[in-house]
Amino acid sequence: MRRLLPFILLLSATVGMAQSPCTFRLSGIIRDASAGETLPLAKLELTESGEVTLSDIDGRFTFDSLCSGTYLLKVSYVGYDSLLQKVSIRGNTDLRLKLKPAAKQLKQAEVVAGRMAEKNTIASDTLSREDMERSRGFGLTEYLKKVSGVSGIQTGPSIMKPVIHGMHSQRIVIMNAGIRQEGQQWGTxxxxxxxxxxxxxxxxxxxxxxxxxxxxxxxxxxxxxxxxxxxxxxxxxxxxxxxxxxxxxxxxxxxxxxxxxxxxxxxxxxxxxxxxxxxxxxxxxxxxxxxxxxxxxxxxxxxxxxxxxxxxxxxxxxxxxxxxxxxxxxxxxxxxxxxxxxxxxxxxxxxxxxxxxxxxxxxxxxxxxxxxxxxxxxxxxxxxxxxxxxxxxxxxxxxxxxxxxxxxxxxxxxxxxxxxxxxxxxxxxxxxxxxxxxxxxxxxxxxxxxxxxxxxxxxxxxxxxxxxxxxxxxxxxxxxxxxxxxxxxxxxxxxxxxxxxxxxxxxxxxxxxxxxxxxxxxxxxxxxxxxxxxxxxxxxxxxxxxxxxxxxxxxxxxxxxxxxxxxxxxxxxxxxxxxxxxxxxxxxxxxxxxxxxxxxxxxxxxxxxxxxxxxxxxxxxxxxxxxxxxxxxxxxxxxxxxxxxxxxxxxxxxxxxxxxxxxxxxxxxxxxxxxxxxxxxxxxxxxxxxxxxxxxxxxxxxxxxxxxxxxxxxxxxxxxxxxxxxxxxxxxxxxxxxxxxxxxxxxxxxxxxxxxxxxxxxxxxxxxxxxxxxxxxxxx
Amino acid sequence: MACGLCLITAMASCKKEKTDEPAPVNQGELITTVQLLLEDTLSGSIVDTVSFRDPDGPGGQPPVIDSLVLSANAVYRVSVVLLDESKSPVDSISGEVKNESDLHLMVHRALPGSGFLTFQTEDTDNNGLPLGLQAIINTGSAATGTYTVELRHFDTAALKLSGTTYETDVQVSFGTRLN
CATH class of the missing domain: 2.40.170.20 (TonB-dependent receptor, beta-barrel domain)
Structure with a gap:
C-alpha cells in the first residue's frame, strides 16, 4: 500500500486542477535572408515536444496553446540552412525569421556540431518522441526495439531483455539515471x-x-x-x-x-x-x-x-x-x-x-x-x-x-x-x-x-x-x-x-x-x-x-x-x-x-x-x-x-x-x-x-x-x-x-x-x- | 523523498547477513536415493535391495547405481523407497508421495519390451487410480535388460486422469539380468 501512496497523492493533487496557463501563441513569418521573399511550406518544429507545423503561402506560421518557458525552434526548408533558435515564451510572441540559402554550408555544419557536443562520435540512436509515445505502457525492451540493431531475448511474455548486435545480459551496460544498473543478470x-x-x-x-x-x-x-x-x-x-x-x-x-x-x-x-x-x-x-x-x-x-x-x-x-x-x-x-x-x-x-x-x-x-x-x-x-x-x-x-x-x-x-x-x-x-x-x-x-x-x-x-x-x-x-x-x-x-x-x-x-x-x-x-x-x-x-x-x-x-x-x-x-x-x-x-x-x-x-x-x-x-x-x-x-x-x-x-x-x-x-x-x-x-x-x-x-x-x-x-x-x-x-x-x-x-x-x-x-x-x- | 530516505536507512539496517559466511547449499528437499526392495511373494522375505544413490545431489560425484539379478520365470513384489540422504537423520520422501498420492504416479517399465518384465501396480491413490510405490513383477525367461522407475508429478488430480501433462521427478534405470 505504501508503494501506492505517491500515486494517490498525485491523483488527489489533480482534482484541484487550475486553469492551465498554456494559452500562449507563437507566430511569425519566414523570409529568405538575402532576397527577403517569404517562404511558404517551411517546416517548423518545437524540438522538445516534437510539435510540427508548416508555414502558409505567405510564409506565416503559428503554434497555439504553448506554456510559458523556453523552446528550441527548428526551421528547415529546401535549399536553405536549417535554423535553430531559442525562443522564450512569456506571452503571445511574434517572430521574424530569416533563412540563409544553403550555399553557406559551413555555418550549418557548425550548428550541427554544436548540438553534437554532448554526444560521442560513436553510433548512437536516441528514440524519437513518436517512438517513445508509441511504446508507452510496454516494457523497456519493447521501446528499445524501435532502434535498428536492437531486438529482444525473451522467456515468455513477461520477461524480455534487450539484445544489441546479438549481445545481451552482462555484455550490455544499462545506465539508469546516470548509475550503472546492477541487477542480477545471470540469465536470460x-x-x-x-x-x-x-x-x-x-x-x-x-x-x-x-x-x-x-x-x-x-x-x-x-x-x-x-x-x-x-x-x-x-x-x-x-x-x-x-x-x-x-x-x-x-x-x-x-x-x-x-x-x-x-x-x-x-x-x-x-x-x-x-x-x-x-x-x-x-x-x-x-x-x-x-x-x-x-x-x-x-x-x-x-x-x-x-x-x-x-x-x-x-x-x-x-x-x-x-x-x-x-x-x-x-x-x-x-x-x-x-x-x-x-x-x-x-x-x-x-x-x-x-x-x-x-x-x-x-x-x-x-x-x-x-x-x-x-x-x-x-x-x-x-x-x-x-x-x-x-x-x-x-x-x-x-x-x-x-x-x-x-x-x-x-x-x-x-x-x-x-x-x-x-x-x-x-x-x-x-x-x-x-x-x-x-x-x-x-x-x-x-x-x-x-x-x-x-x-x-x-x-x-x-x-x-x-x-x-x-x-x-x-x-x-x-x-x-x-x-x-x-x-x-x-x-x-x-x-x-x-x-x-x-x-x-x-x-x-x-x-x-x-x-x-x-x-x-x-x-x-x-x-x-x-x-x-x-x-x-x-x-x-x-x-x-x-x-x-x-x-x-x-x-x-x-x-x-x-x-x-x-x-x-x-x-x-x-x-x-x-x-x-x-x-x-x-x-x-x-x-x-x-x-x-x-x-x-x-x-x-x-x-x-x-x-x-x-x-x-x-x-x-x-x-x-x-x-x-x-x-x-x-x-x-x-x-x-x-x-x-x-x-x-x-x-x-x-x-x-x-x-x-x-x-x-x-x-x-x-x-x-x-x-x-x-x-x-x-x-x-x-x-x-x-x-x-x-x-x-x-x-x-x-x-x-x-x-x-x-x-x-x-x-x-x-x-x-x-x-x-x-x-x-x-x-x-x-x-x-x-x-x-x-x-x-x-x-x-x-x-x-x-x-x-x-x-x-x-x-x-x-x-x-x-x-x-x-x-x-x-x-x- | 523523505520517505525514500527512511526506506534506504531501513534497507541498510536490515542487512544483517554476512557475505563471508555463506550458508550451505541445497538445504531444500532433495531426492538422493531410490531403493527397490524386492520381496519373494512366496516366502514373503526380502530377497534383494538395489539402489540408485547420489548423496551430493545432481552434479558433483556421479551417482552409484546397483544392478539387479532376479530369477527367470518368477514373481516378486517391488517396493520403491525414496530417501534424502543429504540430511541427517535421513529423510524419507516416500511418505510425502503417499500423502499426495493423487498427484503422483510411479511408472515401472523395462527393456526389452515384450515379456522381459511385466508389472502390475498394487497400490492406488485416493481416487482409485494407480500409485505404483508397490508393484508385482513377473519375470520372463533368462535375458538381460534394464528396469526403469519413473515418478510423474501432476499439477492437479484431473491432470493425472488425462495423464499427458506432468513433470518427471524421478527417472532411474537399473541394469537387470534374469538367470
Missing part, C-alpha cells in the same frame, strides 16, 4: 528492473567503444535518462493511462513536479506507475501463469544554480511475475514429449492470479549527483549511487513435505548490494579541443539464500580511470580515449560446511577512437573502433546445477579469464528536410568469448539424464548491418523503416552461434491530417514487421529448428485534443492485427506455445499545468 530470464515511465530519453550506443560507462560493455550501452527537473517556476503534472486487450492489462502512471521559484530554485518530482496484467493470450489459448504486476515509484529533488547544482534521485521498482507453467519441465523427455504433442496447456483460462513458478524482484536505486563549473577549466561532476536488488524465485513445485510447503518460501533468494561513485571533469572548449577525465569505483556484495544453490556469495571491488579527448574543426571531428579497470572479486562458497574463499584479480584496459567527417550539409561519415574487456560474471565461474526450468545442467569454470572484444563500426548518414537515412556496418571480434559449450557426456541425476553445458572460451565474431530511413513522402505522408541483420560465428568450432537474432525489417507508413480547431497532430499509420527465419543454424544444435519467418501487421492512430487550454493526447493501436500464430526464435516460449495474439492498446496522456503552487488546492 532476468529482465532489467527499470520502469520505462521514468525515462524521458532512451539512447542506445552500439558496439564495444564505451570508455565512459565501463570496460565490460562489449555489446553496447543503453542510457535511460529521467526527464530533467523543471527549470521554470511552476507546478505541473502528467497522467498516463494505458489499457491493453491482451492480458487485459492496465497501466497507470503519473508524475507531479514543481519548481519553487521563490525558494532557492528548488525543484522536486514524484512519479509512480502501477501495472497489472493477466494471462497473455495466443491466437488460440491463454498462456497459463503469465500474469504479472508492477508497482514502481521514484522521487527527485534538485537545486540548480548557474555554477553549481545538486540532485537526489530515488527509485523503487517492484515486480511479481508468473513464469509460463507449460515451460517448466522436469527432464529432457518431458521437453521432447511437449515438442512432439505440441499441446502443453493444461489450464486454458484467463486470470490475474500469479502462481508458481514465479519471480518477485525489488530494485531500489538512490543517486546523488552534483556539478560545479569552474571558470577557465570546465565542469566537475560527481555522482554516487546505491542499489539494492532483491530477487526471489519460486519453483513450480512446493516441497512434498507439507510443513515446508505451508511456509511458501522461495527456493532461491538473491541479494545484490552495489555502491558506485564517479567523479569527472569535462573541460571547456580550447581551440577545438574538449576532454573528459574521470575516475569511478564500484563495490558490490552478492548474497545467496534459499533452498537451491545458484551462485555463491561474493564481494567485488572495481576501480577505473578514463579519459577522452575530442578535437573538432570544420568538417572533422576526431575522438580518442582510454580506460583501465582494476577489479578484485572475492568469492565465498560453502562446500561441505567448509567456507572456501577465492580471490580473482583483473586488469582490463580499453581503448576507443572515432572520427566524423561531414562531407556537406546532408552527408556524414562516421568510423569508430574500440576494445573492451569483460571479466567473467559469477555464473560463468560458479554455476553448478540444473538451470531453473530449462532442463540443462550448467557448469561454470573458475579458470575462465577476461573476454576481449574489438569492434569497428562505419556508418553513413544522409539527412535533408525530407529524408533521413542511416546505414551502418559493423564487425565485432571477441577473443575468449565465454560461451556455453555442450559437454560430451550428459549428467545423470535422480530425475534422469540431462544434457550438460559448460562455460568455455571460444573465439567468436559478429558482423551485421543496420539500416534506418525516415522519409517524408509529402507534407502529410511519411515512411519510417528500421532494419537489421546480424551474423554470429563461433570461429573456434567453425559453426554458427546459437541464439543470434534473425533478420528483422520494421516498416511504418503514416499519414498526418491537418490540424483542426481542437484536434491537433492527428495521424494514422500502418506498420509491417517482417522477421525472417534464422537460416544461420547448425542442424541439431537446438531441440527444434528455428521457427519459420513471420510478418505482423499493425495499425495505429494518435492525436492531441486541446480544449480550453487543456491538452489530452490519445493513442490507439492494434498489434498483430490479423491475430497471426507465430513463434520467435529469441523466445524460450518457442518450444511450447505461440507468441501473443492480437493486442489492442488505448493510451491517454494528460499533461496538467497549474498556475502556481498555491492554486493547486481546490479551496483557493
Amino acid at each position: 530470464e532476468h529482465a532489467p528492473e527499470i520502469d520505462p515511465f521514468v525515462a524521458d530519453r532512451l539512447t542506445v550506443i552500439k558496439g564495444a567503444s564505451s570508455i565512459r560507462y565501463g570496460a565490460d560493455a562489449v555489446g553496447g550501452v543503453i542510457l535511460v535518462e529521467p526527464r530533467r527537473l523543471p527549470h521554470e517556476p511552476g507546478l505541473q503534472a502528467e497522467i498516463n493511462l494505458v489499457g491493453m486487450s491482451n492480458g487485459r492489462q492496465g497501466v497507470a502512471s503519473g508524475l507531479i513536479e514543481q519548481h519553487l521559484g521563490k525558494f532557492f530554485d528548488l525543484c522536486w518530482r514524484l512519479q509512480g506507475t502501477v501495472k497489472k496484467s493477466g494471462n497473455s493470450k495466443t491466437p488460440d489459448l491463454y498462456l497459463q501463469n503469465t500474469a504479472f504486476e508492477e508497482y514502481n515509484w521514484s522521487g527527485s529533488v534538485g537545486l540548480e544554480r548557474k555554477r553549481w547544482g545538486v540532485e537526489l534521485f530515488y527509485s523503487s521498482f517492484n515486480t511479481k511475475l508468473g513464469i509460463f507453467t507449460g515451460s517448466h519441465i522436469g527432464n529432457l523427455s518431458d521437453l521432447q514429449r511437449i515438442i512432439e504433442s505440441g499441446q502443453t496447456i493444461s489450464d486454458n483460462e484467463f486470470t490475474y492470479r500469479i502462481a508458481r513458478p514465479r519471480q518477485e524482484v525489488n530494485h531500489h536505486l538512490l543517486s546523488f549527483k552534483a556539478f560545479r563549473t569552474i571558470s577557465n577549466v570546465g565542469k566537475l561532476n560527481l555522482q554516487y549511487g546505491y542499489q539494492f536488488n532483491h530477487r526471489f524465485e519460486y519453483d513450480r513445485d512446493r516441497p512434498l513435505n507439507d510443513s515446508l510447503a505451508g511456509l511458501d518460501r522461495p527456493e532461491l533468494e538473491l541479494r545484490l548490494y552495489t555502491h558506485t561513485a564517479d567523479l569527472n571533469l569535462e573541460s571547456r572548449n580550447v581551440r577545438g579541443f574538449t576532454a573528459v577525465a574521470g575516475v569511478s569505483g564500484m563495490m558490490q556484495d552478492n548474497q545467496y539464500g534459499g533452498q537451491r544453490y545458484f551462485v555463491p556469495n561474493y564481494v567485488l571491488y572495481n576501480a577505473a580511470a578514463y579519459t577522452m579527448i575530442r578535437w573538432r574543426r570544420k568538417r572533422w571531428e576526431l575522438e580518442a580515449g582510454g580506460r583501465v579497470d582494476v577489479r578484485r572479486q572475492s568469492v565465498y562458497r560453502n562446500v561441505s560446511k567448509v567456507v572456501l574463499r577465492n580471490d580473482y584479480d583483473f586488469v582490463n584496459p580499453g581503448l576507443a577512437a572515432g572520427a566524423i567527417f561531414r562531407q556537406d550539409s546532408s552527408i556524414t561519415w562516421r568510423l569508430n573502433t574500440g576494445s573492451a574487456g569483460r571479466a567473467p560474471s559469477i555464473n560463468e565461474w560458479f554455476s553448478d546445477g540444473l538451470h531453473h526450468g530449462t532442463a540443462t545442467y550448467e557448469t561454470g569454470d573458475s579458470t575462465l579469464g577476461v573476454e576481449k572484444a574489438w569492434n569497428i563500426i562505419g556508418s553513413f548518414s544522409f539527412r535533408n528536410q525530407h529524408l533521413a537515412l542511416e546505414a551502418s556496418l559493423y564487425y565485432l571480434s571477441v577473443a575468449d568469448y565465454i560461451y556455453l559449450v555442450p559437454a560430451e557426456e550428459p549428467v545423470l541425476t535422480v530425475s534422469g539424464a540431462f544434457p550438460a553445458f559448460q562455460y568455455r572460451h571460444v573465439d567468436a565474431a559478429f558482423k551485421g548491418v543496420d539500416f534506418s530511413l525516415d522519409w517524408d513522402l509529402s507534407s502529410a505522408l511519411s515512411f519510417r523503416s528500421r532494419n537489421s541483420l546480424v551474423f554470429g560465428r563461433n570461429l573456434s568450432a567453425g559453426r554458427h552461434l546459437e541464439l543470434v537474432p534473425s533478420p528483422r525489417f520494421d516498416q511504418l507508413l503514416s499519414y498526418r491530417f491537418k490540424d483542426g480547431e481542437h484536434w491537433k497532430n492527428l495521424s494514422a499509420g500502418v506498420s509491417l514487421l517482417y522477421v525472417a527465419r534464422q537460416a544461420m543454424y547448425e542442424s541439431g544444435s537446438d531441440y527444434i529448428p528455428p521457427p519459420p519467418a513471420y510478418a505482423l501487421v499493425g495499425v495505429e492512430a494518435s492525436a492531441s485534443h486541446v480544449h480550453a487550454g487543456q491538452e489530452i493526447r490519445i493513442g490507439l493501436s492494434v498489434n498483430n492485427l490479423f491475430n497471426a500464430a507465430y513463434r520467435e526464435y529469441m523466445n524460450r516460449l518457442r518450444y511450447y506455445a505461440d507468441e501473443a495474439g492480437r493486442n489492442i492498446t488505448l493510451k491517454l496522456t494528460i499533461p496538467l499545468h497549474f498556475k502556481t503552487a498555491g492554486h493547486a488546492h481546490p479551496h483557493e
